[in-house]
Amino acid sequence: METKPKLTVSGYRGIWGKELDEQIVFDFALAFAKLIKEDGGKKILIGRDARESGSLALFAIKKALDMTGLEMENVGIIPTPSVLLLVKNLGYDGGILITASHNPREYNGLKFVMKTGLFAGPETIEKINGIKNNSNEKYITGEKVLDGDNKKFRKIHIDEILKNIDVDSIRNKKYKIAVDTINSAGSIIIPEFLRELGCEISIINGDQSGIFGHEPEPLVKNLGQLQEIMIGKNFDVGFAVDPDADRLVVANELGEIPSEEYTLVLAVKDILPKDPSDIVVNMSTSKMCEDVAKDFGKKVIRSKVGELNVVKKMFEVGAHMSGEGNGAIIYPKINTARDSLASMALVLELMARENKTVSELMKEIPKYVMKKEKFIFESDREKFNKKLREKFSGAKLNDEDGLRFDWDDSWVHVRPSNTEPKTWIIAEAKTEDRVNWLFQEVKALL
Numbered sequence: 001m002e003t004k005p006k007l008t009v010s011g012y013r014g015i016w017g018k019e020l021d022e023q024i025v026f027d028f029a030l031a032f033a034k035l036i037k038e039d040g041g042k043k044i045l046i047g048r049d050a051r052e053s054g055s056l057a058l059f060a061i062k063k064a065l066d067m068t069g070l071e072m073e074n075v076g077i078i079p080t081p082s083v084l085l086l087v088k089n090l091g092y093d094g095g096i097l098i099t100a101s102h103n104p105r106e107y108n109g110l111k112f113v114m115k116t117g118l119f120a121g122p123e124t125i126e127k128i129n130g131i132k133n134n135s136n137e138k139y140i141t142g143e144k145v146l147d148g149d150n151k152k153f154r155k156i157h158i159d160e161i162l163k164n165i166d167v168d169s170i171r172n173k174k175y176k177i178a179v180d181t182i183n184s185a186g187s188i189i190i191p192e193f194l195r196e197l198g199c200e201i202s203i204i205n206g207d208q209s210g211i212f213g214h215e216p217e218p219l220v221k222n223l224g225q226l227q228e229i230m231i232g233k234n235f236d237v238g239f240a241v242d243p244d245a246d247r248l249v250v251a252n253e254l255g256e257i258p259s260e261e262y263t264l265v266l267a268v269k270d271i272l273p274k275d276p277s278d279i280v281v282n283m284s285t286s287k288m289c290e291d292v293a294k295d296f297g298k299k300v301i302r303s304k305v306g307e308l309n310v311v312k313k314m315f316e317v318g319a320h321m322s323g324e325g326n327g328a329i330i331y332p333k334i335n336t337a338r339d340s341l342a343s344m345a346l347v348l349e350l351m352a353r354e355n356k357t358v359s360e361l362m363k364e365i366p367k368y369v370m371k372k373e374k375f376i377f378e379s380d381r382e383k384f385n386k387k388l389r390e391k392f393s394g395a396k397l398n399d400e401d402g403l404r405f406d407w408d409d410s411w412v413h414v415r416p417s418n419t420e421p422k423t424w425i426i427a428e429a430k431t432e433d434r435v436n437w438l439f440q441e442v443k444a445l446l
Contacts, residue, residue: 004019004421005019005419005420005421006129007028007110007125007128007129007132008125008418008419009119009120009121009122009125009306009308009309009418010111010119010306010307010308010418010419011097011099011101011109011110011111011112011119011419012028012109012110012111013100013101013103013107013108013109013419013420014107014108014109015106015107016051016053016056016106016107016108017053020107020108020109022056022057022059022060022139022141023060023138023139025056025057025060025061025098025110026060026061026063026064026137026139027132027135027137027139028110028112028128028132029060029061029064029065029096029110030064030067030068030131030132030135030137031127031128031129031130031131031132031135032094032096032112032120032128033064033065033067033068033070034068034131035124035127035128035131036068036070036093036094037068037069037070039093040093041070041093041094041115042070042071042093043070043071043072043073043092043093044065044070044071044072044073044092044093044094044095044096045073045075045083045086045087045090045092045094045095045096045113046058046061046072046073046074046075046095046096046097046098047074047075047076047077047078047079047080047082047083047095047097047098047185048076048077048078048097048098048099048185049077049080049098049099049100049101049184049185049210049243049244049245050077050183050184050185050187050208050209050210050243051098051099051100051105051107051108051184051210051243052210053108054077054098054099054108054210055144055145057098057108057110058074058098058145059141059144059145060139061096061098062074062145063139063140067137070093073092074145074147074148075147075148075150075153076147076148076150077147077150077184077185077188077208078150078153078154078185078189079157079185079186079189079244079245079246079339079340079341080097080099080101080111080185080244080245080246080337080338081157081245081246081335081337081338081339081340081341081342082153082154082157082189083095083097083113084113084117084118084119084335084336084337085117085156085157085160085335085337085339086153086156086157087113087114087115087117088115088116088117088336089117089156089160090156091115092115093115094112094113094114094115095112095113096110096111096112096113097110097111097112097113097244098110099111099185099243099244100243101242101243101244101246101419102216102217102218102242102243102247103216103217103419103420104215104216105210105211105212105216112124112125112128116336117335117336117337118308118311118336118337119307119308121308121312154188154189154192157189157341158189158192158193158196158341160334160335161193161334161335161339161341161342161345162196162197162345164331164333164334165345165346165349166349166352166353167197169349169352169353170197170198170199170345170348170349170352171197171198172198172352173198173236173348173351173352174198174199174200175197175198175199175200175236175237175348175351176199176200176201176202176234176235176236177194177199177200177201177202177235177236177237177238177239178201178202178204178226178229178230178233178235178237178238178239178251179191179194179201179202179203179204179206179238179239179240179241180203180204180205180213180223180225180226180238180239180240180241181203181204181205181206181241181245182205182212182213182214182216182218182240182241182242182243183205183206183207183208183209183210183211183212183213184208184210184212184216184242184243184244184245185208185243185244185245186241186245186340186341187203187205187206187207187208188208189245189341190203190239190241190245190340190341190344191203191206193341193344193345194344197345197348199348202229202233202235204225204226204229205225210243212243213225216242216243217242218240218241218242218247218248218249218260218327219249219260220249220257220258220259220260223240223249223251223257226238226240226251226255226257227251227255227256227257228255229255230251230253230254230255231254231255234253235253235255236253236351236357236358237250237251237252237253237347237348237351237358238250238251238252238255238257239251239340239344240257241340242327242340245340245341246307246328246337246338246339246340247260247263247326247327247328247338247340248263248327248328248329248340248343248344248347249263249327250262250263250266250347250358251358252357252358252359252362253357253358253359254359256359258362259286259370260325260326260327261285261286261288261325261370262288262362262365263327263328263329263343263347264281264285264286264289264323264324264325264327264328264329265286265288265289265292265365266346266347266350266358266361266362267321267323267329267331267343267346267347267350268289268292268293268321269292269350269361269364269365270346270347270349270350270353271320271321271331271346272292272293272296272298273296275320275321275333276296276297276298276320277298277318277319277320277321278293278298278299278300278301278317278319279293279298279300279301279319279320279321279322279323280300280301280302280303280310280313280314280317280319280321280322280323281300281301281302281303281310281322281323281324281325282302282303282304282305282306282309282310282324282325282401283302283303283304283305283398283400283401283402283404283413283415284305284324284325284372284413284415284424284426285302285323285324285325286325286368286370286428287366287368287411287428288365288366288368289325291365291366292365292366301313301317301319302398303322303400303401304400304401305324305401305415305418306418307324307328307330307337307338309401310322310323310324310330311330311336311337314330314332320332320333323338324338327340327343328343329342329343329346331346367430368428368429368430369428369429369430369431369432369434369435370426370427370428370435371425371426371427371428371435371436371439372424372425372426373424373425373426373439374417374420374422374423374424374425375422375423375425376421376422376423377416377422377423379446381416384445384446385403387445388403388405388414388442388445389403391441391445392405392412392441395407401415402414402415402416402424403415409429409430409434410427410428410429410430410434410435410438411427411428411429412425412426412427412428412438412439412442413425413426413427414426414442425439425442425443427439427442
C-alpha cells in the first residue's frame with residue numbers, strides 16, 4: 001500500500017505542516033550539507049519557488065548550513081532551471097531547491113543539486129536518507145533570511161540561452177505573446193527574457209505572491225485564463241509554466257492548447273535540423289516524438305520517468321536533446337535541465353525559421369489520443385503486475401520503469417509515481433476507443 005512521501009531522485013514533496021515542516025527540512029538539509037562538507041565543499045546555492053512556506057524552509061536550511069560551516073548563496077525566488085545552470089556554470093559545490101513543482105499550493109518540497117548541475121542520484125539520495133534517519137539534532141528557529149536581488153543571476157541564465165539560438169530571426173518577427181507565470185518563480189525572469197527577444201508580451205498571474213491563479217499543474221484543463229486572454233487578440237503564441245518554471249505548455253495563435261505533449265515535439269522539430277541525433281524521452285511520452293524523429297532519419301530512445309533518468313540516458317547514448325511529454329525539454333547546449341525559458345526560445349526559433357504559425361506547425365504532427373490518470377494503489381503490486389503481463393502477453397514489454405506494453409499503433413504504461421504515493425496509468429492510441437479499452441482492461445485487474 002502506498003503511504004507517506006519519501007526522498008527520491010525527484011526530490012521530497014509533502015503538505016506543509018503535515019508531511020513537511022522546518023524540522024524535516026532541517027534534517028534533510030543537514031544530511032546533504034554533511035555530504036558536501038565531506039567532499040570538500042564550501043558554498044551552496046539556494047533557490048525557491050514563490051510558495052509562502054518557502055521562507056520558513058529557508059530559515060531551516062540556513063541553520064543546517066551554519067552548523068556544518070558551509071556558506072549559503074541565497075538567490076531567492078527563481079526558476080529551478082536557473083539554479084541548476086548557476087550551480088554548474090558558477091562553480092558552486094551544490095544547491096538546494098525549495099519547491100513542490102506542480103503540486104498544489106499547500107505543498108512544498110526539496111530537491112538537491114550536485115556541483116555538476118544535475119540532481120542528486122540514487123546513491124546520494126540513499127546517503128542523505130541514511131544520515132537523516134540517524135540524526136537527532138533538533139531544529140531551533142533561526143534568524144530571518146531575506147531574499148536578495150537576483151537580477152545578475154537571472155541575466156546569466158538569459159544570456160546563456162541567447163547565445164545558443166538565432167536571436168535575430170526571432171527579434172525580426174516581433175512576436176506578440178501571452179504568458180501565464182502562475183504568480184511564482186517565472187514571473188520576473190520570463191518577461192525579461194521575452195523582451196530581450198523583441199517580443200510584445202501580456203502577462204497574467206505575473207507576481208511572485210505564491211498565490212497561484214489556478215491549479216498549478218500546466219494542463220489544458222487548468223489554463224482557461226490563458227485561452228480567454230488570447231481569443232480574438234491577435235497573439236502569435238501563448239506560453240504557460242508551472243510554479244518552478246521548468247515545464248512549458250504552448251497555446252497556438254487561436255488560444256487552443258491541444259496537449260502539453262506538443263511542447264517537446266515542437267522542440268524536436270526545431271533542434272534536429274540544426275543539431276541532428278537520436279533523442280531520449282521517457283516511457284510515458286507520446287509516440288509523436290518517434291514519428292517526427294523518423295522524418296529526420298533519427299530514432300527515439302526511452303528512459304525511466306524522471307528528469308535525472310532522462311538526462312543520464314541522454315549522456316549515455318550521446319543524444320543532443322531529451323525531454324518528457326509533460327512539457328519538459330532538455331537541450332544541453334543551453335542547460336542540462338528541464339528549462340521553460342530555453343523551451344520558449346526553441347519554439348519561437350522554429351516559428352521564425354519555418355515562417356509558420358503554431359497551428360500550422362502542429363498540423364504537421366501525426367495525431368494521437370492520450371489519457372493519463374493517477375490513483376491510490378492498495379493492491380498487491382506483484383500479483384497485479386503478473387495479471388498485467390498475462391493480459392497483454394502479445395504486446396512488446398518494457399519493465400524498466402513499471403510496465404509498458406506496446407503495439408504498433410498504441411501503448412499503455414502503468415507505474416508508481418516518483419513524487420507522490422500514487423500510481424499512474426497512461427495510454428495512447430490512434431483512436432479514443434482503443435485508449436478507453438486499454439484503461440478498462442488495466443482497471444479490471446485491480
